[in-house]
Amino acid sequence: MQFKKLHLSGFKSFVDPTDLLIERGMTGVVGPNGCGKSNLVEALRWVMGETSAKKMRGSEMDDVIFAGSSTRPARNVAEVSLHLDNRERKAPAMFNDSDELEVIRRITRGGGSNYRVNGKDVRARDVQLLFADASSGAHSTALVSQGRIGEIINAKPTNRRAILEEAAGITGLHSRRHEAELR
Ligand code: ATP
Ligand code: MG
Numbered sequence: 001m002q003f004k005k006l007h008l009s010g011f012k013s014f015v016d017p018t019d020l021l022i023e024r025g026m027t028g029v030v031g032p033n034g035c036g037k038s039n040l041v042e043a044l045r046w047v048m049g050e051t052s053a054k055k056m057r058g059s060e061m062d063d064v065i066f067a068g069s070s071t072r073p074a075r076n077v078a079e080v081s082l083h084l085d086n087r088e089r090k091a092p093a094m095f096n097d098s099d100e101l102e103v104i105r106r107i108t109r110g111g112g113s114n115y116r117v118n119g120k121d122v123r124a125r126d127v128q129l130l131f132a133d134a135s136s137g138a139h140s141t142a143l144v145s146q147g148r149i150g151e152i153i154n155a156k157p158t159n160r161r162a163i164l165e166e167a168a169g170i171t172g173l174h175s176r177r178h179e180a181e182l183r
Helices: 037-047 124-133 148-154 157-168 171-182
Strands: 002-009 018-021 077-085 100-108 112-117 120-122
Touching (some): 002 037, 037 100, 100 124, 112 124, 157 171
Antiparallel strands (some): 002 077, 100 112
């Protein structure tokens, strides 16, 4: 499924509504240190259903909400939406009735997150499955965070093997073999 547009509002450093258009081919994001490049990738991860605040470089999920600056007050709401091209009808059945899907995640300070797809309230799980089927998803190896390459190079061989097995798509087979051997 092709990503078409990422929209952020009140998310981390993106206090004002911001659109990132994702055209076919390669999209590059260039800018000085601290301008928000990694925040954009985190917004993608977050709207796909990330549940770990640590993976978002925070201590709690509310840390993704704009925390204020010397000139701007903090916000109490953050929202990220992702527009997907679904013309090939790759989405799970519950979402598969339109050419374009808009997935929205919204968080309110102290109030947790909620998700909508094309205006309809859905569970976090539904969104996670939508992206798991599309081989992207918050935890897939399609997203490589800053520092992760070094971690992989320095990892113990067993940990590195787990990463390679995930990339090869055989992690599921291993756990199924383990289950079969227990029987
Ligand atoms: P580098 O080139 O160093 O990797 P980068 O472009 O990836 O930089 P980011 O890490 O995406 O930069 O952005 C960091 C900036 O985002 C910091 O200035 C930080 O203060 C700001 N930031 C992060 N979370 C919030 C928040 N909740 N509210 C306001 N600003 C935030
Ligand atoms: Mg960065």
